Structure formats: C-alpha cells, structure tokens
Amino acid sequence: xxxxxxxxxxxxxxxxxxxxxxxxxxxxxxxxxxxxxxxxxxxxxxxxxxxxxxxxxxxxxxxxxxxxxxxxxxxxxxxxxxxxxxxxxxxxxxxxxxxxxxxxxxxxxxxxxxxxxxxxxxxxxxxxxxxxxxxxxxxxxxxxxxxxxxxxxxxxxxxxxxxxxxxxxxxxxxxxxxxxxxxxxxxxxxxxxxxxxxxxxxxxxx
Amino acid sequence: xxxxxxxxxxxxxxxxxxxxxxxxxxxxxxxxxxxxxxxxxxxxxxxxxxxxxxxxxxxxxxxxxxxxxxxxxxxxxxxxxxxxxxxxxxxxxxxxxxxxxxxxxxxxxxxxxxxxxxxxxxxxxxxxxxxxxxxxxxxxxxxxxxxxxxxxxxxxxxxxxxxxxxxxxxxxxxxxxxxxxxxxxxxxxxxxxxxxxxxxxxxxxxxxxxxxxxxxxxxxxxxxxxxxxxxxxxxxxxxxxxxxxxxxxxxxxxxxxxxxxxxxxxxxxxxxxxxxxxxxxxxxxxxxxxxxxxxxxxxxxxxxxxxxxxxxxxxxxxxxxxxxxxxxxxxxxxxxxxxxxxxxxxxxxxxxxxxxxxxxxxxxxxxxxxxxxxxxxxxxxxxxxxxxxxxxxxxxxxxxxxxxxxxxxxxxxxxxxxxxxxxxxxxxxxxxxxxxxxxxxxxxxxxxxxxxxxxxxxxxxxxxxxxxxxxxxxxxxxxxxxxxxxxxxxxxxxxxxxxxxxxxxxxxxxxxxxxxxxxxxxxxxxxxxxxxxxxxxxxxxxxxxxxxxxxxxxx
Numbered sequence: 189x190x191x192x193x194x195x196x197x198x199x200x201x202x203x204x205x206x207x208x209x210x211x212x213x214x215x216x217x218x219x220x221x222x223x224x225x226x227x228x229x230x231x232x233x234x235x236x237x238x239x240x241x242x243x244x245x246x247x248x249x250x251x252x253x254x255x256x257x258x259x260x261x262x263x264x265x266x267x268x269x270x271x272x273x274x275x276x277x278x279x280x281x282x283x284x285x286x287x288x289x290x291x292x293x294x295x296x297x298x299x300x301x302x303x304x305x306x307x308x309x310x311x312x313x314x315x316x317x318x319x320x321x322x323x324x325x326x327x328x329x330x331x332x333x334x335x336x337x338x339x340x341x342x343x344x345x346x347x348x349x350x351x352x353x354x355x356x357x358x359x360x361x362x363x364x365x366x367x368x369x370x371x372x373x374x375x376x377x378x379x380x381x382x383x384x385x386x387x388x389x390x391x392x393x394x
Numbered sequence: 395x396x397x398x399x400x401x402x403x404x405x406x407x408x409x410x411x412x413x414x415x416x417x418x419x420x421x422x423x424x425x426x427x428x429x430x431x432x433x434x435x436x437x438x439x440x441x442x443x444x445x446x447x448x449x450x451x452x453x454x455x456x457x458x459x460x461x462x463x464x465x466x467x468x469x470x471x472x473x474x475x476x477x478x479x480x481x482x483x484x485x486x487x488x489x490x491x492x493x494x495x496x497x498x499x500x501x502x503x504x505x506x507x508x509x510x511x512x513x514x515x516x517x518x519x520x521x522x523x524x525x526x527x528x529x530x531x532x533x534x535x536x537x538x539x540x541x542x543x544x545x546x547x548x549x550x551x552x553x554x555x556x557x558x559x560x561x562x563x564x565x566x567x568x569x570x571x572x573x574x575x576x577x578x579x580x581x582x583x584x585x586x587x588x589x590x591x592x593x594x595x596x597x598x599x600x601x602x603x604x605x606x607x608x609x610x611x612x613x614x615x616x617x618x619x620x621x622x623x624x625x626x627x628x629x630x631x632x633x634x635x636x637x638x639x640x641x642x643x644x645x646x647x648x649x650x651x652x653x654x655x656x657x658x659x660x661x662x663x664x665x666x667x668x669x670x671x672x673x674x675x676x677x678x679x680x681x682x683x684x685x686x687x688x689x690x691x692x693x694x695x696x697x698x699x700x701x702x703x704x705x706x707x708x709x710x711x712x713x714x715x716x717x718x719x720x721x722x723x724x725x726x727x728x729x730x731x732x733x734x735x736x737x738x739x740x741x742x743x744x745x746x747x748x749x750x751x752x753x754x755x756x757x758x759x760x761x762x763x764x765x766x767x768x769x770x771x772x773x774x775x776x777x778x779x780x781x782x783x784x785x786x787x788x789x790x791x792x793x794x795x796x797x798x799x800x801x802x803x804x805x806x807x808x809x810x811x812x813x814x815x816x817x818x819x820x821x822x823x824x825x826x827x828x829x830x831x832x833x834x835x836x837x838x839x840x841x842x843x844x845x846x847x848x849x850x851x852x853x854x855x856x857x858x859x860x861x862x863x864x865x866x867x868x869x870x871x872x873x874x875x876x877x878x879x880x881x882x883x884x885x886x887x888x889x890x891x892x893x894x895x896x897x898x899x900x901x902x903x904x905x906x907x908x909x910x911x912x913x914x915x916x917x918x919x920x921x922x923x924x925x926x927x928x929x930x931x932x933x934x935x936x937x938x939x940x941x942x943x944x945x946x947x948x949x
Contacts, residue, residue: 226571237610329626
C-alpha cells in the first residue's frame with residue numbers, strides 16, 4: 189500500500205497529516221440553499237397533510253346542524269394582499285442588497301417586517317372576533333390548527349427578517365457579496381406566502 | 395461562494411481517540427459509528443422487550459406480566475425496533491459512513507446538521523423508555539397509536555411517545571436532507587450519477603421518501619396530541635371527528651417507512667454480493683429504475699393497511715393493484731441479485747450467508763405481502779398473527795439480516811480487523827434457525843385466527859406459540875457470539891489490511907480505518923465500482939441493454 193495511506197490512529201501523525209490535507213484541500217460549493225429548499229418541501233408536506241385532513245373532514249364529516257358559519261372575507265383578503273405585497277418588498281430588499289445598496293435594502297426589510305407583523309395582527313383580530321373556539325366542532329378545530337400552524341411560520345419568518353435586518357447593518361455579516369441569510373429568509377418567506385394563498389383558497393373560498 | 399470545510403474550523407477542540415464517539419463530532423465516519431452503536435444498544439433493549447412478549451405468549455394465560463404491561467411492552471418493542479434501531483442504523487449508520495466515500499467527498503453536505511440529527515436520537519430514546527417509569531404508564535396503543543385507543547389509554551405516556559417520535563422524525567428528515575444534498579451536489583467532478591455504487595441510489599430513493607412522508611406523520615401526531623391535551627375532536631368520533639383520516643395520514647408515512655427500512659438494505663446487499671461473488675452487479679440500470687419505481691409506488695399504496703376500515707370499493711381496487719405492482723420492481727432486484735451470484739466465485743463467508751438468507755427471507759415475506767394485498771385474503775387475516783409474521787420477515791428477515799451482513803463486510807473498514815468467521819457462522823446459524831422458528835409458525839397461527847396484540851389466547855394455539863418462543867430464545871442466544879466476536883476482535887482480532895476483500899468501491903481505496911478526510915490527497919475517481927473478474931470487453935457486454943443484445947444476435 190502507498191505509504192501516504194496510513195492510519196492516523198497515531199497521534200504524532202495527526203498534525204503532519206492535517207498539514208498535508210490542508211495543501212490538497214478542495215473547498216466545495218455552498219449547498220445550503222439546496223438543503224433549505226429540500227426542507228421546505230418537507231415542511232410543505234406537513235401542510236399538505238393538514239390540507240388533506242381538512243378536505244376529507246369537509247367531504248365526509250357533516251357538521252351538526254346550526255354550527256356552520258360563513259367566514260368573514262374582508263379581513264383575510266386584506267391579509268392575503270399584505271402577504272403578497274410583502275413578498276415583493278422582500279424581493280426588492282434582496283435585489284437592493286445584491287446591487288450594494290445596503291441602506292435601501294434594510295428599509296425594504298423593515299417594510300417587509302411591518303407587513304408581516306400587520307398580517308399577524310390581522311390574524312389576531314380575526315381570532316378574537318370569530319364566533320367559534322378551538323373545541324366547538326371539527327371545522328373550528330381544523331381552522332385554528334391550519335391558520336395557527338401557518339401563523340407560527342409567519343412569526344418565525346418575521347423574527348428571521350429582523351435578524352437579517354440586524355445582520356445587514358454596516359459591519360454586519362451580510363454584505364453585498366455574502367448574503368446567504370438574506371436569501372434563505374427570502375426563500376422561506378415566499379414559501380410561507382405561497383402556503384397562505386393555498387390555505388386562503390381552500391379555507392375561505394372553497 | 396465557497397464555505398470552509400468544518401474540520402478546519404475547530405482544530406484541537408475535537409476530542410481524539412475513543413472519546414470522540416461521545417462528542418458532537420462532525421466527521422461522517424464517527425457519526426455513522428455513533429448511529430450504529432446507539433442503534434445496537436436500542437436493539438438489545440427492544441430485543442429484551444420481545445423476550446417479555448414471547449415469554450408471556452409461551453402459555454395461553456396472562457401469567458408473566460399483566461395485560462396492561464403487555465400492551466406497554468409491545469408498544470415500546472415496536473417503536474424502539476422501528477424508530478431507534480432499523481431506521482437509524484440502515485440509514486444513519488451505513489448511509490453516513492459510506493455515502494461520502496461513494497460520491498468521492500470528504501464529508502456529508504451539512505456536517506453540523508448531521509451531528510444534530512444523530513444527537514436527537516439518544517434523548518428521544520431515553521424519553522421513550524423513561525415513560526415506562528416516569529409517567530406512571532407508557533403508551534399502550536401500539537406503534538400505530540390508532541385513535542380512539544390512543545385517546546383512552548393513559549394520556550401522559552401517549553404524549554411522551556408522541557414527543558419522542560416527533561424528535562426521531564426530525565432526526566430522520568435532517569438525515570434525509572443531508573443524503574439528498576450529498577448524493578446530488580457533492581459528487582466528485584467527473585463522477586456521473588449512473589456510475590455511483592447502488593447504495594447511493596438506494597439512499598437517494600429512501601431520502602426522497604423520508605422528506606416527503608415523515609412530515610405528514612409529524613403533522614398527524616401534532617393533531618393527535620391536540621386531541622389528547624386540548625380535547626379537540628380531530629380523530630375522536632364522539633366529538634364528530636374521523637378516525638379513518640388518522641389512519642390515512644399515519645399510513646401515508648408508515649407504509650413508506652417500510653421502504654425507508656428496506657431500500658437501504660437493498661443497496662447494502664447490492665454492494666456486498668458483487669464483492670464476494672467476484673462478478674459485476676447484474677443489471678445496474680434496471681436496479682436504479684426499480685429503486686425509483688419502488689419510491690413512486692411506495693407513496694401510493696398506503697391504504698392497503700386499511701381494507702377493514704370501511705374503505706370504498708374503488709379505493710380497495712386501486713390499492714390492491716398498486717400494491718401488487720410493487721412486486722414487479724422488487725422482483726427485478728431479486729433476479730438481479732441471483733444473476734449476480736450466478737456463476738460467480740462465491741466466498742461463503744458470514745457476510746454472504748446473511749445476504750443469501752436475506753434473499754430467502756425477503757422472498758417469503760414478499761410473497762405473503764402480495765397475498766396480503768388481495769382484499770379477500772386480507773380481510774380474513776387482518777389483525778392476526780399472519781400480519782405479524784409477514785412484517786417480521788420483511789423488517790427482520792430483510793433489514794436486520796442485511797445489517798448483520800453489512801457488519802461482517804464493513805467491520806474491517808471500521809476497525810482494521812476481521813471478524814472471526816467461526817463465531818460469525820455460529821451467529822448466522824443461530825439467527826437463521828431462530829428467526830424462522832420464531833416467525834414462520836406465526837403465519838399458521840394467523841391463518842387459524844389468532845389475533846395480534848393479545849396477552850391471552852385460545853389454548854389450541856399453545857404448541858405453535860411455544861415453538862415460536864423457542865425460536866425467540868435462539869435469537870436471543872445468537873447475539874452472544876455476535877457480541878463476543880465484536881469485542882474480542884476489537885481487542886485482538888486478525889489485522890485485515892486495507893482491503894481484505896479486494897473490493898473496488900471507493901471506501902476500500904484508503905486505509906482501514908480511514909483518515910479523517912477519507913483519503914490522503916485527491917479522492918479517487920471510481921467509475922466502475924463493480925468491475926470484478928472480467929476483461930474490459932466483457933464488462934462492456936455486461937452493460938449492454940436488451941435491444942443491443944437483440945441486435946448483436948441478428949448480425
């Protein structure tokens with residue numbers, strides 16, 4: 189066997205080997221966005237399971253008489269618009285960052301945060317004005333489980349945007365050339381946004 | 395943009411020697427062995443629980459443990475064996491150890507995520523087992539946790555069970571993300587997908603299943619915990635809920651879970667057989683396509699577990715046909731393995747014995763599986779010991795036999811020492827006889843109507859239950875030569891050299907055990923991992939497709 193292929197169980201050899209490896213060391217590309225995308229596919233499957241459960245319940249489990257509600261559409265529709273707009277503002281923040289306009293990028297990030305927070309506030313208002321609670325019937329439970337699980341995602345997203353906003357300050361770790369955090373948060377935000385559109389469609393419109 | 399390699403980041407902080415196996419190590423080889431040893435500890439615990447079950451069933455009355463305890467024991471046994479032994483070992487242990495070698499990388503794509511995925515497992519396992527002592531009573535509703543049973547059994551134990559399975563599911567998803575990224579993105583330049591060793595394809599397929607189906611189980615268990623804690627009615631018929639929806643969502647994960655346990659085993663056998671038969675793996679491309687066919691079909695067969703749950707006729711028809719179709723790609727793989735062995739110079743060592751026993755057991759389990767896919771037969775044997783016999787032939791006769799085969803094959807790579815063949819063959823004989831003695835009679839018991847998950851049964855079933863219990867005892871004894879072998883060999887085994895099997899796959903083209911970054915110098919480019927014992931021209935012939943052979947026959 190080639191002498192260079194010896195075991196490194198010998199502690200003395202370890203240091204020498206590390207130097208050897210550093211010389212021949214190839215760095216590999218950044219696959220974190222690919223990994224995040226795979227994770228979002230998995231996360232999307234969780235929602236898919238919830239949607240499937242909701243649609244099946246709706247199809248085969250009739251609610252007891254007198255317990256069906258017409259959901260108010262005004263507030264959720266405003267909320268949908270808020271989230272859609274926030275996807276555009278986040279995209280703007282990303283392109284500004286890549287163009288080197290960090291100050292402008294941070295403003296767009298703040299705007300996105302505000303839109304996300306407004307969405308959550310709207311969700312809270314809806315929760316407190318709805319005529320049913322978590323345990324009232326199957327529809328009520330599924331409604332809160334679906335919107336709540338999505339709201340949790342939005343909350344996490346808002347926190348992530350704030351972190352990215354902080355990191356994008358001058359001297360922070362996000363720069364026009366190093367902006368993985370911003371890209372990851374943006375991808376995640378678009379995902380949460382897309383899930384809402386489906387959720388809005390089947391929960392409020394269908 | 396490039397990122398620095400993690401082993402560069404904390405020089406000197408990583409413990410050396412045996413201590414590194416207890417650390418948050420980022421080395422895929424260390425993590426692989428962590429999975430292996432941790433999984434084996436849980437295998438011993440789950441095996442002891444199986445011992446309790448078989449001791450109880452040696453007599454028709456519940457005289458060894460109480461009926462409630464029996465339910466806790468069978469729940470823990472199933473959950474431990476699936477989520478803490480087979481899934482982590484066939485995926486986490488061998489996947490982590492081998493995949494970076496096979497793609498020509500120095501580590502997995504996300505080493506930190508990899509370590510996190512492993513370190514979720516011991517706490518989850520301890521949590522699960524401690525529920526037996528801490529919460530008064532462990533979960534009693536089986537590894538399926540079907541409501542309304544799981545809503546009426548002790549709540550605390552059920553919640554701990556859910557928490558533990560959620561942690562293990564998270565670990566599994568993180569692992570799956572890592573494998574997909576490593577196989578697809580981390581391949582050494584010049585290495586094409588269709589040149590990868592078969593285990594890479596198996597892990598890619600498995601990881602796709604993990605990523606697509608595990609989250610559905612997680613969501614379902616969250617809804618179930620709402621039913622238990624907040625008394626919502628998702629799956630509670632008394633509150634207007636629907637138990638069948640739980641079953642659909644549960645089996646959407648848990649049927650693919652069978653493939654998550656078995657596909658990596660298929661991949662491992664495909665690595666072991668060519669080496670010891672000194673022949674190329676037969677039908678490489680058909681093997682790849684059948685793995686992917688199993689992935690696709692595996693996602694659309696779940697309701698064959700629910701033929702007695704009031705499924706409508708069209709659903710029964712669809713799922714019967716889809717399930718029967720799975721036999722086709724699986725059969726292709728089996729004929730490929732037989733053709734690989736055919737005319738080979740087979741070394742009949744422990745690794746090959748276990749692999750061949752796997753083929754035998756899995757064909758039997760596969761045949762009963764196709765039988766179970768047929769609605770009329772399934773209705774007859776549903777919830778009987780026939781099903782128990784069937785799935786133990788799949789997960790033990792399939793996956794666990796392959797884990798043992800892989801242990802004998804790769805132990806020299808892990809340690810630089812060969813396992814003792816005499817002890818290995820003793821282990822094999824005891825396991826093979828014990829396993830078949832334990833589970834073959836269960837088919838007969840089930841056909842005659844003995845229900846599963848009961849501590850007491852009709853005395854007419856006594857004799858075959860006792861045969862089964864003797865088999866279980868033999869299986870318990872069979873772990874003794876294995877443990878002796880592993881410990882004695884580690885201490886003073888025969889040095890194996892770097893490549894005792896003269897294998898061609900990339901993990902053998904380095905020292906045993908390998909250096910931290912797998913190879914000193916550049917990673918080797920292995921484009922023909924199965925080019926055994928053939929002249930270059932013959933190898934090309936082996937690669938020909940059917941239509942090429944047709945054409946050459948005419949000319």
